Amino acid sequence: xTELNKTYDPATVERRWYEFWQDHGYFHADENxxxxxxxxxxxxxxxxxxxxxxxxxxxxxxxxxxxxxRMNGKVTLWMPGTDHAGxxxxxxxxxxxxxxxxxxxxxxxEQFLERVWGWKExxxxxxxxxxxxxxxxxxxxxxxxxxxPSLSRAVREVFVRLYEKGLIYKGHRIIHWCVRCQSALSxxxxxxxxxxxxxxxxxxxxxADDGGPGVVVATTRPETMLGDTGVxxxxxxxxxxxxxxxxxILPLMNRPIPVIPxxxxxxxxxTGAVKVTPAHDANDFDxxxxxxxEPLCIMTTDGRINDNGGAYRGLDRFEARKRIVADLEAxxxxxxxEPYRVPVRRCERCDTIIEPYLSDQWFVRMEPLAKxxxxxxxxxxxxxxxxxxxxxxxxxxxxxxxxxISRQLWWGHRIPVWxxxxxxxxxxxxxxxxxxxxxxxxxxxQDDDVLDTWFSSWLWPFSTMGWLDETPTLRRFYxxxxxxxxxxxxxFWVARMVMAGYEFMGECPFRDVFFTSIVRDMxxxxxxxxxxxxxxxxxxxxxxxxxxxxxxxxxxxxxxEDVRFADDRAEFGRNFANKIWNAARFCMMNMEAVGSRxxxxxxxxxxxxxxxxxxxxxxxxxxxxxxRASLDAYxxxxxxxxxxxxxxxxxxxxxxELSKLSLYGxxxxxxxxxxxxxxxxxxxxxxxxxxxxxxxxxxIWQALPLPPTTDSIMVAPYPVADDALRxxxxxxxxxxxxxxxxxxxxxxxxxxxxxxxxxxxxxxxxAGADGVAVFEPYLKTxxxxxxxxxxxxxxxxxxxxxxxxxxxxxxxxxxxxxxDPAEVRKRLENEFKKVSKDLQSVDAKLGRPDxxxxxxxxxxxxxxxxxxxxxxxxxxxxxxxxxxxxxx
RNA sequence: GGUCGCAUAGCUCAGAUGGUUAGAGCGCCUGCCUCACAUGCAGGAGGUCCGUGGUUCGAGUCCACGUGCGACCACCA
Numbered sequence: 001x002t003e004l005n006k007t008y009d010p011a012t013v014e015r016r017w018y019e020f021w022q023d024h025g026y027f028h029a030d031e032n033x034x035x036x037x038x039x040x041x042x043x044x045x046x047x048x049x050x051x052x053x054x055x056x057x058x059x060x061x062x063x064x065x066x067x068x069x070r071m072n073g074k075v076t077l078w079m080p081g082t083d084h085a086g087x088x089x090x091x092x093x094x095x096x097x098x099x100x101x102x103x104x105x106x107x108x109x110e111q112f113l114e115r116v117w118g119w120k121e122x123x124x125x126x127x128x129x130x131x132x133x134x135x136x137x138x139x140x141x142x143x144x145x146x147x148x149p150s151l152s153r154a155v156r157e158v159f160v161r162l163y164e165k166g167l168i169y170k171g172h173r174i175i176h177w178c179v180r181c182q183s184a185l186s187x188x189x190x191x192x193x194x195x196x197x198x199x200x201x202x203x204x205x206x207x208a209d210d211g212g213p214g215v216v217v218a219t220t221r222p223e224t225m226l227g228d229t230g231v232x233x234x235x236x237x238x239x240x241x242x243x244x245x246x247x248x249i250l251p252l253m254n255r256p257i258p259v260i261p262x263x264x265x266x267x268x269x270x271t272g273a274v275k276v277t278p279a280h281d282a283n284d285f286d287x288x289x290x291x292x293x294e295p296l297c298i299m300t301t302d303g304r305i306n307d308n309g310g311a312y313r314g315l316d317r318f319e320a321r322k323r324i325v326a327d328l329e330a331x332x333x334x335x336x337x338e339p340y341r342v343p344v345r346r347c348e349r350c351d352t353i354i355e356p357y358l359s360d361q362w363f364v365r366m367e368p369l370a371k372x373x374x375x376x377x378x379x380x381x382x383x384x385x386x387x388x389x390x391x392x393x394x395x396x397x398x399x400x401x402x403x404x405i406s407r408q409l410w411w412g413h414r415i416p417v418w419x420x421x422x423x424x425x426x427x428x429x430x431x432x433x434x435x436x437x438x439x440x441x442x443x444x445x446q447d448d449d450v451l452d453t454w455f456s457s458w459l460w461p462f463s464t465m466g467w468l469d470e471t472p473t474l475r476r477f478y479x480x481x482x483x484x485x486x487x488x489x490x491x492f493w494v495a496r497m498v499m500a501g502y503e504f505m506g507e508c509p510f511r512d513v514f515f516t517s518i519v520r521d522m523x524x525x526x527x528x529x530x531x532x533x534x535x536x537x538x539x540x541x542x543x544x545x546x547x548x549x550x551x552x553x554x555x556x557x558x559x560x561e562d563v564r565f566a567d568d569r570a571e572f573g574r575n576f577a578n579k580i581w582n583a584a585r586f587c588m589m590n591m592e593a594v595g596s597r598x599x600x601x602x603x604x605x606x607x608x609x610x611x612x613x614x615x616x617x618x619x620x621x622x623x624x625x626x627x628r629a630s631l632d633a634y635x636x637x638x639x640x641x642x643x644x645x646x647x648x649x650x651x652x653x654x655x656x657e658l659s660k661l662s663l664y665g666x667x668x669x670x671x672x673x674x675x676x677x678x679x680x681x682x683x684x685x686x687x688x689x690x691x692x693x694x695x696x697x698x699x700i701w702q703a704l705p706l707p708p709t710t711d712s713i714m715v716a717p718y719p720v721a722d723d724a725l726r727x728x729x730x731x732x733x734x735x736x737x738x739x740x741x742x743x744x745x746x747x748x749x750x751x752x753x754x755x756x757x758x759x760x761x762x763x764x765x766x767a768g769a770d771g772v773a774v775f776e777p778y779l780k781t782x783x784x785x786x787x788x789x790x791x792x793x794x795x796x797x798x799x800x801x802x803x804x805x806x807x808x809x810x811x812x813x814x815x816x817x818x819x820d821p822a823e824v825r826k827r828l829e830n831e832f833k834k835v836s837k838d839l840q841s842v843d844a845k846l847g848r849p850d851x852x853x854x855x856x857x858x859x860x861x862x863x864x865x866x867x868x869x870x871x872x873x874x875x876x877x878x879x880x881x882x883x884x885x886x887x888x
Numbered sequence: 889g890g891u892c893g894c895a896u897a898g899c900u901c902a903g904a905u906g907g908u909u910a911g912a913g914c915g916c917c918u919g920c921c922u923c924a925c926a927u928g929c930a931g932g933a934g935g936u937c938c939g940u941g942g943u944u945c946g947a948g949u950c951c952a953c954g955u956g957c958g959a960c961c962a963c964c965a
Contacts, residue, residue, distance in 0.1 A: 007927065192962090201965085219965060232965095266964055274965050283963045343964085388892065392960065395891070399961085487960090522900075524958085544927095555913090556901070560893080562958090564900060572913060575927045586924035633904090641902070641912070649912095656924075664923095742931085749931040755922070806909080865898095869917065869933060876932095 008581035010545025014695045018132060026070075026714055027137045029077035031476035038069035039077045039480040041461050042138065043493070044146065046085035047120055048092045051130035053519040053527060053565055054486060056537045057557055060550040061516060061636055062484045063136050067691035068631050070137070071718035077477050078137060079464050081144035082124060086453040087181055087349045090411040093119050109410050116411050120145075130538060135546050135694045137714070142473075144464040146456040147413070154463040155413045155456045156430055158504060163417075163428045167365045168405075174282040175404050177357030178347040179303030179317075183408040184361050186452060187401060188491050190345040190354050199342030203271060203335040204328055206231060206248040209256050214248040215240060216335050218270030220342045221280075222328070223321040225250065226309045227298035228257055230276040232287050235261035237272055251333050252324065253310055260291045279358040295358050301408075303355060317355070362406040362415060362449070370400045372502035373495065382498065385514045385634045386560035389487060396491050403496075405452045412450030420444050458496035461509035480510045482634075487515040514634045517557040522566045535567035547693035548573030554692060555640035576644060577696045580689070583652050584700040587682050590663045591675055591705050606725060610670065611774065612658035613677040615734040618727035619650055620681055625721045627688055643689055651681060654738060661781050679704065684719045736808050737775045743803040743811045744783040750876050751801060751815075751824055752831075755784060759818040762800070764791040766809035785813075799887030801880055815884075825884040832877045839870040 021027060029039075040062055045055060062078060070076040093116045094104055104112040128143065144151060162168040176190040177183070202222050208214040215231055228250050233240040240259065247256040257276075264287055265274050278288030279295035288295055298308045305312040305320045312320045328334040345354040374397045376382040377390055384390050406415060418427040420436035421443035427433050436444050456463070465474040479501065485494060494513055501509035520526055527534035540549050544567075552573035557563040606614060623646045630639035655678075662674040683704060690697040690713050701713040710716045744761055753759060761779065763772050776788045791797075791812075800812040815821040845851055846863055 006925075217965080264963080269964055281963085281965080283965075286963080391892065395961065558902075561901085569900085569914085571927070578927045579925065582925035582928085584924080589924070638902080645912075652924085745930060746932085749919075752919085755920075755930070865916080865933080872933065
């Protein structure tokens with residue numbers, strides 16, 4: 001094998017193995033290969049995206065699952081691709097155009113789309129290239145894009161089918177309108193600010209038409225009064241009974257509008273009278289419908305007052321608000337202004353305040369689609385991890401509202417509807433028509449709008465597999481097994497995929513959904529560009545390595561909880577990779593003549609093995625079970641930490657040290673057995689760890705002096721526990737031995753005896769704790785003792801420093817013969833004096849009220865800690881000095 | 889307003905179905921460049937498991953209430 005460097009250098013290793021894997025076709029899933037299969041589809045990142053820590057966690061988990069199942073021998077498909085991300089991408093390209101002094105309208109639709117495609121070709125695969133750096137073992141030969149011809153065909157088919165089924169319709173109603181994006185949005189894209197935003201509640205008098213006082217209405221959006229066509233009060237509200245059926249005068253516009261009774265009004269809120277603006281509020285629209293009040297639109301699509309707004313025409317909506325309030329005040333009609341938390345919705349993409357706007361849009365009737373999706377989760381066909389998302393999902397599903405799918409954008413799937421100039425009928429078609437399907441007129445034109453991005457994403461699990469053709473891929477890999485995604489797209493994507501899966505494939509698109517943690521900064525804030533708290537994963541990979549980043553984030557992300565991350569946390573994973581690297585170096589250095597894989601460890605050899613070897617093999621079986629169980633239950637962090645503790649805390653800290661006894665000894669047979677166990681355990685560890693840290697495990701595995709059974713660790717079988725190698729007796733024995741070693745080391749440290757100074761030890765066994773004699777060779781090495789004597793049960797040397805070890809007895813470390821007890825005693829006495837003096841002065845300091853009151857809190861805390869440490873040391877010294885004094 | 893989650897060492901977090909002495913990493917203190925590793929080794933300090941009450945032989949773990957954070961949903965103008 002080649003010489004390994006002292007520290008692991010990920011940069012030189014990672015690219016090499018990634019290319020190796022790809023060149024060997026290991027990422028490719030062959031649908032013709034028989035056997036069990038496993039499939040995951042990637043949540044397609046936006047083409048505009050670049051890798052964030054959220055992607056890192058999400059895709060590391062998918063890769064772990066994929067690599068685990070691939071090693072389990074399954075035909076494994078991880079389907080990659082990107083989403084065209086309608087609004088997001090259009091925004092990016094429009095911004096680029098703006099820099100050239102252009103906008104999409106001057107370019108025109110066709111040229112603009114050419115520009116977007118050009119942009120997509122150039123930058124659209126950035127994020128997928130970045131995923132490769134992370135080690136993602138996606139089947140890149142199958143890369144898909146939501147606007148690929150075959151996926152577009154699926155979108156078109158779905159639209160037509162739903163239209164023919166009566167589940168897609170054009171509706172005239174209030175929708176969420178973004179005045180900046182100039183488009184309708186779905187309910188999910190309209191984000192409510194938590195707890196509302198600062199605003200006011202204006203109380204405005206609408207005088208009666210006979211000059212009477214009329215009513216006072218309360219509103220948070222006074223500018224909409226320009227479009228008021230009524231005032232509503234509760235039918236039983238005695239205060240307004242005399243006004244019902246009469247008119248009041250709309251101020252500023254001087255229009256008479258009726259006072260009408262409606263149950264939707266809460267008499268207890270505000271004044272109990274509500275201005276009704278059917279064109280600019282969803283509730284008011286409903287009230288208007290019930291009372292035949294005409295909606296009066298007073299705003300343009302870019303948020304300015306239109307011709308219906310009289311004197312306010314042309315003003316921006318918020319400017320109009322100010323002017324209207326001022327004018328009302330001037331006319332003495334503004335009764336009251338009170339500060340108020342106003343519920344506001346903002347555009348998910350650009351944060352602009354959304355305007356409820358009356359318009360014609362395309363909708364999907366969702367209720368029929370929701371039925372099987374509700375049944376799926378109730379019956380257990382579909383499972384969520386963690387389970388608590390079931391409630392959120394069901395609440396949304398059972399209260400589902402129709403989905404507004406039309407967007408007034410250019411980038412996306414054009415709505416396949418044609419209008420006829422000669423008849424009122426619509427032509428909805430799978431292929432672009434040349435004539436009206438009803439009257440045959442050639443004067444037809446296509447709907448200008450495109451579909452919501454999610455209208456293609458919801459088909460992702462089968463559109464990527466070639467649907468609507470019944471492809472071999474689809475037959476082999478649909479439905480998929482697990483979906484790993486962030487919970488913030490549970491409605492946007494997960495819920496709708498379930499509905500689409502049942503509607504078009506007749507089957508749930510996946511069995512399990514795992515919701516990942518949200519990655520936050522160390523203060524618990526969401527990562528965002530504006531806060532600058534979002535580490536660049538590529539930078540982290542460059543500094544610490546992809547394995548380090550993956551392992552760090554995965555081990556820190558518990559099921560169902562958020563995870564906090566800052567780039568230097570990746571030191572955790574880097575140090576671990578380096579630890580394994582060096583354990584491997586140690587193995588290599590001692591493997592000059594090792595046997596083949598066949599002579600590695602089998603259960604038949606067990607009786608021949610020494611205690612440490614039986615122990616580590618036994619522990620390896622337990623760990624194998626634990627890791628598998630954790631992975632099968634999607635407890636990724638638990639699996640990672642189990643491996644971390646085993647590899648570092650048991651294999652490296654104890655087994656490697658114990659193995660030196662034999663490796664540096666002169667029994668060739670024992671040496672050979674130890675080598676064999678060492679190599680076997682390391683090899684199994686690498687396999688267990690490979691899904692988490694693919695690069696470093698491959699690099700080491702390839703260097704092992706074993707004839708490989710496969711060309712890569714990534715296609716080697718994932719370990720299965722061998723019951724014959726379990727050894728509870730060895731487990732218990734080594735645990736006791738470790739306790740003895742620790743006790744002796746502790747005594748040495750407390751007495752200040754250097755680790756290089758040889759001492760002797762004596763053990764007084766507790767009742768039932770016999771057999772400590774077999775530990776002798778190991779204790780000699782690990783605790784640096786020259787001899788271990790077992791004392792008679794009743795013997796307790798009073799003058800020898802000792803420690804009680806549970807399940808073992810009392811361990812004594814006699815000084816005579818090793819060091820001069822008088823010298824130790826003198827040293828401890830001197831230290832005791834110094835400690836006492838220090839303790840006194842610290843105590844004095846802490847006793848001064850002005851210090852405690854005036855010094856910074858952390859300084860006081862530090863002094864307190866120092867006092868505690870000194871007191872502790874003082875007690876230890878006292879104890880040992882008492883023992884030593886008995887000896888002289 | 890409704891639903892849900894969280895609260896454990898200075899910090900970030902583990903602790904399935906309740907069961908001996910509550911763990912890890914980072915940080916801190918002491919001593920070490922010991923022939924795999926200073927990205928390391930050895931030893932150590934540090935916790936009224938948010939509060940109150942309850943169930944139980946036994947509660948960090950289950951129940952109720954409270955407090956403090958956080959998330960999601962909802963047409964209160």
